[in-house]
Amino acid sequence: MSVSVFVVDDEELIRAGFRALVNAVPGLTVVGEAANGAQAVQSVRTLRPDVVLLDVRMPVMDGLEATRRIMATGSATPTRVLMVTTFDHDEYVFEALRAGASGFVLKDTPPERLIEAIRVVAAGEALLTPTITRRLITEFVSRTAPAHRPVPAALATLTEREREVLVHVAAGRSNAELAESLHISRATAKTHVSNLLSKLGARDRIQLVVLAYESGIVSPAGGSGDTRTG
Missing domain, CATH: 3.40.50.2300 (Response regulator)
Structure with missing residues (x-):
């Protein structure tokens, strides 16, 4: 299954790391990236990626509001949101799940687990394993x-x-x-x-x-x- 991924994080090095990791896996391709939620919402509406890797805490617009807007666009082939956070007790994550995110992973998640998470979410499932x-x-x-x-x-x-x-x-x-x-x-x-x-x-x-x-x-x-x- 070919999966298009959009990466959103306010730290350039993290975006570069995710981009390199995802693009190295056959069948997965990063189609764009953004440094904040506002940029992400605008680009996602145009690109319609399968999965958005979305940071929780960002300037301009955080991941929670970005998730709400992304999920509100509506589409026959909806984009799935996978939250990525540094914190394992962040209330924003719960609110993002309520807003329509399909799951979340920590930024220190092993590469193979992150790739697995992307595939699970892209397949239309919710990530409940962690x-x-x-x-x-x-x-x-x-x-x-x-x-x-x-x-x-x-x-x-x-x-x-x-x-x-x-x-x-x-x-x-x-x-x-x-x-x-x-x-x-x-x-x-x-x-x-x-x-x-x-x-x-x-x-x-x-x-x-x-x-x-x-x-x-x-x-x-x-x-x-x-x-x-x-």
Whole structure:
């Protein structure tokens, strides 16, 4: 699969490093770069890359606002945003996931993991593998009172099995791990996840995780929470 990548970071050396790394991999090509979010939004609208490697903290426009604007453009072949940050506890990252980013990695991520992350996101999947993602969401949600978390009415339409699957998805489990845990086939696990995405109007698994925590279906402590829908 050929994947076009756009690199955004306010440090020129970091952009150069990412560019060299990505261009050295067959099938991956850097089609452009920017030093801040404002430049990125304008260029991405024109170039429509498959994946944007986007720094969180930048001058002029940060990665959060850039993500919102990039995802708001709308396209039959949407650009996926992969956040890259120095901090493993940055609230901006959580907000970026809510804005539509498909995941994030740390800047000191090994090269092979970064390339894998780009491919995962380009394939339309959400990057949930790093445990830091789940910890970040847990920490953020734990500061928000349950009464103030939105509870989508669509949750009432979920079957007991779909709620169970949602809990497993919120724990960061893949379809293969879901199948093993619930003693079902991978195809069935994939079908349940697809049904959740459709019923809850979620873009990807990342949004399912955020929704599970915000609605209280999964508690910040890591277990199942209050599953009431009304």
